[in-house]
Amino acid sequence: MRLSWTRELTGQKIRADLIAGLSGAVLGLPQVMAYAMIAGMPPETGLYSAIIVTAIAALLGSSWHMITGPAAAISIVILSIVSPMEAPGSAAYIALVLTLTLLTGLIQIGFGLFRLGSLVNFISHTVVIGFTAGAAFLIAASQLKHLLALSVSSNADLFETLAQIFEQLNQTNPVALTIGLVTLVSAALLRIIGRHLGIKLPHLLLGLIAGSLVGYLLDAQENGVAMLGALPSGLPVPDFPAFSAGTLESLATGAFALALLGLIEAVSIARAIALRSHQQIDGNREFLGQGIANTTGSLFSCFAGSGSFTRSGANYDSGAQTPLAALFGAACVAVIMFTIPDITRWLPLPAMAGSIMLIAWNLIDMTHIRQIASASRTESIVLTATFSATLLVNPVFSIYVGVFLSIAFYLRRTSRPSVISVAPLQHTERRSIRNVQRYQLEQCPQLQMIRIDGSMFFGCADHIQAHLRRLVQKCEGPPLILIIGKGINFIDVSAAEMLIQEAERIEARGGKLMFSALKGILLDDMERTGLLARMGAARFFGSTEEAISACVPEKMNLSICDSCTARIFNECPPLPLTEQTQEPGA
Template sequence: MAMQHLTRWFPILATIQFYNRQLLIQDLLAALVVTVLLIPQSLAYALLAGLPAEVGLYASMVPLVIYGVFGSSRILSVGPVAVISLMSATALGEVTASGQVDYLTAAAVLALLSGVILAVLGIFRLGFLADFLSLPVISGFITASALLIALSQVAQLLGVSANGDTLLELLPNLAENLANYNQLTLLVGLGVVLFLYLTKACAVQLLQKLGVASRTVDLLTKAAPAVSVLVTIYVSYTFDFQAWGVALIGSVPSGLPSFTRPNLSLSLLESLAVPALMIAIIGYVESVSVAKTLATRRRQRIDANQELVALGLANVGAGFSGGFPVSGGFSRSVVNDAAGAQTQFASLFTAFGIGCTALFLTLPLYFLPKVTLAATIIFSVLALVDVSILRKTWHFSKADFMSVSLTIAVTLLLGVEVGVVCGVGASLLLFIYRASRPHIAEVGLVEGTEHFRNIDRYTVTTVPEVLTFRVDGRLMFSNIRILEERIYSSVEQRKAIKHVILMCSAVNEIDWSALEVLQAINVNLTDKGITLHLSEVKGPVKDRLEASHFLSKLSGRVFLSQYQAFLFASSS
């Protein structure tokens, strides 16, 4: 029992019990591949967050180790990701605008706060709260954020500056500085984008025709960003890009991150509390979605609450090691999976690889053009844009379409923080709307069976004296009035009704407000000479009704099946 308790909080202990040489080799190879991918990604997302490039490396070390120890997913790879980096940039820009706190300190505190929020939610097993964010709304938010990220990097692609967090800020700034673009910067940027596109679009088919295994092809194409980094470093050094006005990364300090306690102040914590909460929510939803997807492929299990704890502690680790908020990344996790990672040790080995890079390989990064990383970001985030969600939700559900459209529009026009709030609000409003509008169908008997179906969808038998409604959902304060109106409206229109039957096969719960209204319905129908019956009442609901003495005052009966109720009412 003690061991089971330990493995719940430290899932890696369960892995150690069956770890062997073969798994070690597979994890080492996967870590090598992921390290190659993470180096340009980490640098790029640090710049996207407005931080020095080396901070991206720091945020890819300690968090990976901590998640490897505490995470329930064997494949998920944690580190800087595009959307969280953009949200961090927005929050940090506002907090540091006054100059009272430096950017690095604010970034560390933001990571620390996000981590504490996630860890507390996980300890109290509140992972279910993330389910209140609908997937269409999340998709809409990520799509809008990806467009903002891509647009913000277009300035780097042109070699100009453009500040702003929204579409309305970025576009005018770009237009004003467009005439000052650097031709060589643009040429390099477009060259990198074209190389990444051709690698993905054409190299795959070419390598497959040459007989290269699909998994190997996938890994080679994923390494394309690292190739573009190496090539542009070499060309930049050889032809002295800096003399031509191409912005370079510059000096990147070598060494591992130092462990320091962020300088916490009450005013800073208050300023970053809301952004930290938003980052925690979006980061967790994105992370757990990726983890569950990969776990399903391998028939493994993910503990959502443990993921909260693990991701929270990873962010706390980022805060204490000079990093910024992190999350489970889709691209790096997919590469980790495709490279053959088997356990959490792959994350530990990847962190070691990033650490070696930070110690020994930062010198050549001086000559890396910033436009290379901007091109890498643009190419990566455009894959996150899913405009088809608008078409899909339009055909599937107009309510979902409205919430997605609103989230996209608000995020683009007012910024990511307002977009997150809008997305959460849209999801909750959609949930409340649907809870208050249960599906209520008038049903009739399908000829030759004992089944009852919606009279608007099936050819069924009905009796003028009998009215039957089936309620699909909970009976509660938010929706009971709709049922009441349907009953009274039908009774007024059809004077022949003598029996009303509520088919409760889909009713899982009833609250006090609904019970009060049912009692009123029973009294009012009795006054009109109409008998109220219930059928197929589930046990927990029946227990509630009996505890309130409602059934003892019911004018009709409670039937085990709707068929029995229909036969009784039809013959009365």
């Protein structure tokens, strides 16, 4: 992978990247520790990821502005996968998370090597929005025990957690609750003020400082409030995650879902920022960059990461020019870990809980949820099902539910291509072919014309066959059916067999099934595969006008034509002469 951006570095760009990197480190420092807590990991592992995963993904990925590292949705999935096996925070739990991270990275590398970038297109944006909204509730619920200083089982699901908290509400620590609320409210207000002023304030960091000051004034530690504690100094020694057949079997399904979700988030964020920066994104290279970053990170006690929309947006808005900004940010975090690891010693856990709850609230994309609810019934079903499965069943399972429903609805739509009855515009010289219903047009009683928009494949064969049989019943005399195929992209063997069968049925009744205006590339493909010869080349016409001229009036029952007053084709025979009514007394 070439680092093409290095050839464009200038002193001005380096200065801009340095400022953006330092700003990003200040903004992201509390975030990455919060995401580590969401994942059930020690806070320092979030910092490890913000150093190693961020730097490698920036160097190897295709986006110049995206910041990769700990992410909220990824963290809650990690917790849901591993917490049923071991207690979060335990040595065994951490070992499983590192193995999960390694598997996730290897799967992502496989996607990139086999150029399977199109796989992410099968997970719609609606699935991600529904999953993220559900994850926000799970994240908020997981922090209530820290906010209220209560004892809750670490592997309890959403409803068990809420039930245990409700039972212990009378044991709430008022000092812890005050610290958490001060952190939450101050961070939210600073975020609003920053937006109003048009500047990026480190609202989470400032909120944590406010919460810590309140904790100091209320003598939090003496009042039973837990502290985050000091961070380890420096980076961990590289170590290969443990493997066993049982571990691989139990983590494989979750790793696949985690890999997909991570790639979707990363590519979506990279493309969103590229719309503003006018940079071209290489999806497969992004897959490799994410995969190598996670694989390498697993060796240094990092948990799986992905693109962060908040930190990536802040990086671009801060004036970042190249991936050097991400490298500067990672270096800044490393310097903090090496020089002032005691920075978190007196940070109250309720303050972290308050900041995490604000993060959870921001994950709920109400704007897009309202748009989906008002725009599409099927997308609303996908959104609701994904959201519900995230809360009620399992975040990993919810991703598969969303994917399954999205594909099922897509297949349902494609299995029912648009079949529109058409006819010439009457009382016009050119008589262009138009939609019968829209233009209120008369139709020929013998020649039925339809336009098919969509691909003809095995899934839609029954739908089109039923439509053709209804048209045959509608025809007076020998049925004549003309399919206008300018909107058909391809015809597979199953659809061709159905068309041959229907053509033979129609011809057995003295009629004819014809095709016109098919795309040249489709005809070439049908000729190459032999489908054109099997279906009968004589049934195909280059234009609709040619098809009409070939059967009007030669193929029609003229006695029916004599009684028809529509005369919708220029080729229709003239009306028969009628006797003049004699005048009285003549």
